Amino acid sequence: MTEKGQMSLEQLGGVVRIREEQEKVVKDCESRIQHWKKVSGDYEALKDRLQTLPDQLSYDIMVPFGPLAFMPGKLVHTNEVTVLLGDNWFTKCSAKQAQKLIDHRMTHVKRELDAVSQTMKNFEARVGFAKDLETISASKGDYVDIKEEVENSCTAVTKGRQRIAHKPNSKPKSDVLIDLKEGDGDEGRDGESRKGAMTEEELWARLDELEKLEALQDEQDRLSDNADMNGEDTSSSSSEEDKETEAAPPVTGLSLKPSWSSVPHSKETTHGARIVEEDDEEEEGSCLPTIFFSHTVEPKKVRINTRKNTTLKFSERKEQKEQSKKKKRNGHANGHELHKITTPADIYRLFVDVRNGEPIPRKSILKSRSRENSVCSDTSESSAAEFEERRAIGRGFSHDEATHSDTSDGAAEEDGPAAAAPPTHAAGRFEAFSGTVIEKDPMPLTVPHLTIAPPALPTILERRQEEVTPDVSPPQPAPKRVSKFKAARLQQQ
Amino acid sequence: MAEVIQKKLQAEVEKYAQMQKDVSKSLSARQKLETQLTENNIVKEELDLLDSTNTVYKLIGPVLVKQDLDEAKSTVAKRLEYINGEIQRHETLLKDMEKKSEQHRELLASLQQEFQKAQGLAVGKA
Numbered sequence: 010m011t012e013k014g015q016m017s018l019e020q021l022g023g024v025v026r027i028r029e030e031q032e033k034v035v036k037d038c039e040s041r042i043q044h045w046k047k048v049s050g051d052y053e054a055l056k057d058r059l060q061t062l063p064d065q066l067s068y069d070i071m072v073p074f075g076p077l078a079f080m081p082g083k084l085v086h087t088n089e090v091t092v093l094l095g096d097n098w099f100t101k102c103s104a105k106q107a108q109k110l111i112d113h114r115m116t117h118v119k120r121e122l123d124a125v126s127q128t129m130k131n132f133e134a135r136v137g138f139a140k141d142l143e144t145i146s147a148s149k150g151d152y153v154d155i156k157e158e159v160e161n162s163c164t165a166v167t168k169g170r171q172r173i174a175h176k177p178n179s180k181p182k183s184d185v186l187i188d189l190k191e192g193d194g195d196e197g198r199d200g201e202s203r204k205g206a207m208t209e210e211e212l213w214a215r216l217d218e219l220e221k222l223e224a225l226q227d228e229q230d231r232l233s234d235n236a237d238m239n240g241e242d243t244s245s246s247s248s249e250e251d252k253e254t255e256a257a258p259p260v261t262g263l264s265l266k267p268s269w270s271s272v273p274h275s276k277e278t279t280h281g282a283r284i285v286e287e288d289d290e291e292e293e294g295s296c297l298p299t300i301f302f303s304h305t306v307e308p309k310k311v312r313i314n315t316r317k318n319t320t321l322k323f324s325e326r327k328e329q330k331e332q333s334k335k336k337k338r339n340g341h342a343n344g345h346e347l348h349k350i351t352t353p354a355d356i357y358r359l360f361v362d363v364r365n366g367e368p369i370p371r372k373s374i375l376k377s378r379s380r381e382n383s384v385c386s387d388t389s390e391s392s393a394a395e396f397e398e399r400r401a402i403g404r405g406f407s408h409d410e411a412t413h414s415d416t417s418d419g420a421a422e423e424d425g426p427a428a429a430a431p432p433t434h435a436a437g438r439f440e441a442f443s444g445t446v447i448e449k450d451p452m453p454l455t456v457p458h459l460t461i462a463p464p465a466l467p468t469i470l471e472r473r474q475e476e477v478t479p480d481v482s483p484p485q486p487a488p489k490r491v492s493k494f495k496a497a498r499l500q501q502q
Numbered sequence: 503m504a505e506v507i508q509k510k511l512q513a514e515v516e517k518y519a520q521m522q523k524d525v526s527k528s529l530s531a532r533q534k535l536e537t538q539l540t541e542n543n544i545v546k547e548e549l550d551l552l553d554s555t556n557t558v559y560k561l562i563g564p565v566l567v568k569q570d571l572d573e574a575k576s577t578v579a580k581r582l583e584y585i586n587g588e589i590q591r592h593e594t595l596l597k598d599m600e601k602k603s604e605q606h607r608e609l610l611a612s613l614q615q616e617f618q619k620a621q622g623l624a625v626g627k628a
Contacts, residue, residue, distance in 0.1 A: 091559070095545040096538070096581070098574060099559040099566060100552055110548050117544060 020146040028139035031132050038129030045122040052118065056111050059104045063088045175213075175220055504620040511613045518610055521603045528599060532592040539585045546578050 065087060072082035090107040092100050102110070350356060361369060549558070549571065558574045559566040569577075 092548075094548045095541040096578075097561040098545050098549075098569075098578070099561060100549075100556050101559070102552060102556040106552065106556065109551055113548055113551060114544065 021143065024139055024143045024146055028136060028143060031136045031139055034132045035129055035136060038125055038132060041125045042122065042129065045118055045125060049115065049118050049122065052111055052115050056108055059090065059108050059111070062090075063104045172220075172223070173216065175216060504617065504624045507613065507617040507620050511610070511617050514606070514610050514613055518603065518606045521599065521606055525596065525599045525603055528592055528596045532589060532596065535585055535589045535592065539582070539589065542578055542582045542585060546575070546582065549575050549578060 066085070067087065068084040070082060070084050071079040074080045088103050090102060090104055092102060092107050092110055094100055094110075350359065552558070552571065554571055556571070558569045558571050560569045560574070560577075561567075
């Protein structure tokens with residue numbers, strides 16, 4: 010503490026000295042300004058005199074005679090003036106010419122005056138700072154010197170992902186085709202081994218694609234920020250939610266946007282699951298930009314993109330786990346073949362509705378009615394996926410309701426009763442890991458919804474609540490935030 | 503030992519003081535030249551403003567000597583060049599002197615350190 014005190018004293022002394030020196034400079038500047046102002050005044054007077062001098066041919070004046078005496082005399086040749094040009098040079102010129110010379114000199118004087126006043130201003134400012142510094146170091150003033158030592162040892166903690174700064178167009182943007190090996194839970198490991206098998210070039214290409222995807226995602230996130238917060242825009246709300254979840258856990262997975270032109274985005278650190286997802290993505294699209302109806306999902310989050318076509322992302326592994334579960338429970342074989350998407354037709358295969366254990370292909374993939382039964386919904390038992398799965402289920406349910414409202418299909422009616430079944434289904438499926446049940450009432454079919462707005466999906470908060478409520482039957486919603494549509498629906502129920 | 507160092511130190515300090523004086527002299531000379539430069543510039547410009555009808559005089563001692571306008575102009579121009587050259591010369595001189603004085607300063611600092619060490623030793627011994 011004494012050291013600090015000493016230091017501050019020294020500082021104080023130094024600062025005082027600086028201030029004094031600067032004040033000296035300021036005073037000097039002031040004196041110089043005074044001098045130049047005087048000169049300028051003299052020249053003005055001289056000019057006036059020169060103007061009046063030629064009025065008369067001669068003047069009667071008292072001529073200075075020595076240092077102490079004057080004597081009467083005459084001033085003649087009033088127009089002839091001998092001007093000192095400087096450096097012992099004189100010239101005889103008329104009064105008017107002399108005036109011109111004076112004007113010329115005046116410009117010079119003004120220039121000097123401006124320069125000096127400028128320096129004075131600068132130094133005055135410096136004096137002010139020095140005074141402030143003085144008060145700070147003396148700890149008298151209102152300002153406090155805040156010092157923070159920076160530790161350079163620890164790397165900057167970045168929220169979110171670590172990105173590689175790829176040089177643009179530095180890597181060959183080749184189409185990376187990686188065969189999706191149908192696998193089960195071991196796919197993660199397989200993925201890793203596969204990763205080793207991938208060439209570097211492919212890796213770089215992959216990285217590029219994923220970079221693009223991330224850029225897209227950022228854009229969407231930005232858009233979603235501006236979108237309606239009520240959740241009218243499922244994609245926005247979901248993406249927002251995703252953002253929230255993203256921010257919290259360190260993102261290690263791909264942040265896939267199931268947009269039409271999304272590109273899988275991979276992070277630098279290799280991860281089995283990610284590779285899996287990469288592969289999944291690769292599987293679906295063979296060229297950039299790729300259309301991904303992927304059902305690959307990041308380990309921690311699910312992304313919903315467009316309004317109705319809420320494609321969810323989840324890992325192939327989870328999907329297949331879910332499939333295997335389905336197999337067990339429902340007794341139908343959603344085979345692995347479902348997951349290998351090589352043709353657009355395969356997509357339709359994925360978007361199926363499971364009713365009573367039978368996969369019924371949907372009329373349109375845009376209408377994802379019983380989402381919870383489709384491949385889209387994720388029912389992996391991994392805890393990491395739980396959350397998003399539940400979310401997916403919740404979304405699926407809510408989406409169902411919304412689609413019920415939106416669609417006037419005959420199929421919608423089918424979904425009505427079917428929707429009742431899925432909740433129980435889902436409830437059963439979820440028992441394995443949480444026992445929480447999605448609390449979403451199936452929409453009454455007769456409720457028409459005039460809006461074509463995207464279905465209102467519950468927010469993460471809602472879903473969390475849904476998920477958290479243990480073993481609560483679905484029709485017991487207690488969401489904090491309910492979208493308009495959902496609220497209307499609930500009211501009507 | 504300490505006394506020897508002390509003497510050395512004093513000698514060096516004097517040398518350094520001398521060098522500083524030279525530096526300041528050079529500096530002031532340069533400043534003077536600069537004022538002359540500005541003055542001659544003004545004279546040149548004002549001569550340009552005049553025409554041949556005006557007579558130009560040069561003050562040489564107590565005498566005003568008539569000069570031709572063109573002659574005066576050329577003279578002033580020459581003087582300007584001369585002044586510029588002088589300024590350059592003085593600048594280089596100044597730089598050299600600055601360097602020398604820096605070296606001297608370092609020398610002084612090291613000597614001072616030695617001296618203090620020696621003094622410390624002497625105090626310790628005593």
